[in-house]
Amino acid sequence: MSVFTSYLVQALQGRALEVDENALTFEALTGYVTRRVVKWALNHRKSQTPNYKAEMIGELVFDIPNALERPTQAAACPPVPTYDNLRYLIFRENYFASKSGYVFHTRPDTIWGTATLGLSQPESVVYSDSERMRDKISARKSRTSGVFTILVNFVKPSEIKSEGEGSFTFSFGRFDLSDDSEFGFNAVLQIDYSKIDDSVRSFLKQIDSQSAVRWDYFFYVFDNHFDFDLITDICKRKSFSIVDFNPAAKELTIKLTGSEKDDLKLTFWNSDKYGAMRISQGYTLDAEFLDKIPTDHLIHMFLPALKVGRTGGRT
């Protein structure tokens, strides 16, 4: 079967239904199919996004009286945080914004992955297996680099597959350095959550629960878009400040203030393809404040604002 139709069939079988419902809305149908087709395409390194256009008044609903597969309560309410729709973790350092990035694959027997951020910043080594580069890592020790260095340590050298300048893959994900992504120049680490083992999962959980807010920039990129109206409502209930809202840029920034000198900014941004949540910290943010706001709580707080619906290409 084709990828698109297989997920369409799955949705109509009942997999896209909410718990205790027998009627599938058009929005739920398209959302289910889109998320899974895009996820499949990303996992298989293909470009494929279903394109939906609808002009209608009211709601188109499919009755599915004989749904074969119903989501369980546990599946419908996954534990916090949920990564069902999480596509990328993106680590970014702002001063690399206009620089180029390279990944070298020389001497695969000894150096299997050396990523250098920025031609003018050759000392900012993200990962290297060589002693010489390790020294530089220690000397530089940027926080972004640290995350990736630790993460790559979970990767077996035999699993590394060179894909040329700018990227390489490993068993549970992919690392890219690029200057043409939606976010400018980025080190993009794509994690496939269905393939990670307990050790990696534990590490990621540690990042999410304790450390994510400590990076200069930390992106969570989802398959869905964020609903800015819902984010605004959440902010009102939580007494968070709206710092900036740019409807044209589809960007909303809010601020969580711990004290007069502490603040934490969350920026929500919808691109054509993704909904991104960026966590950034103020310069004076202290550890005590950070400890009060675990990252997984932040993610969980705004996950309800993730909504179905986006435009894209054609299947």
Add this chain to the structure above:
Amino acid sequence: MQKLLRILIGIPKYRQPDISDLPFCAKDVVALRNVLVENLGIAQDEIQCLGTDQSAEIIRTNVLRTIKYASDVAQEENILLFYFSGHGFSSEKEAYLATFDTERDLPKDTAIPIHTIREQFATNKARIKLFILDSCFSGIHAGKNADLMTKEFEHSLETLISEG
């Protein structure tokens, strides 16, 4: 839910050598028919299917007759579900759906122009028309104009949907 008119079309086999066969299209149609019957409770004889066998040679006339049938019988309270699984391509800024007897160099005469479907369904009485096109271009040698063809095809589809 209002009564559905369901038309499921798969084009698994193509006569012209440079248009690759798509055997999975037959499976697509069968799987979609089965889910309509088994899960949505729709009677099998209320579903019109073309191309349920991998060796089926679905020609242009078959598809056009099916589309015409839908236009003729549709009532205002109906929901028309039109599903197509097969190749799509464009030529001279016109988008087409390919059938078994399509000749790439004679698209106007041997393929199904999107605008033909648009015109047929513009006069269709059905209140809601749902088009599901599972088409890709990977099997047709698009040559240098692959991207342009895709954009043209997409534009035609958008026009079809907004006007249909």
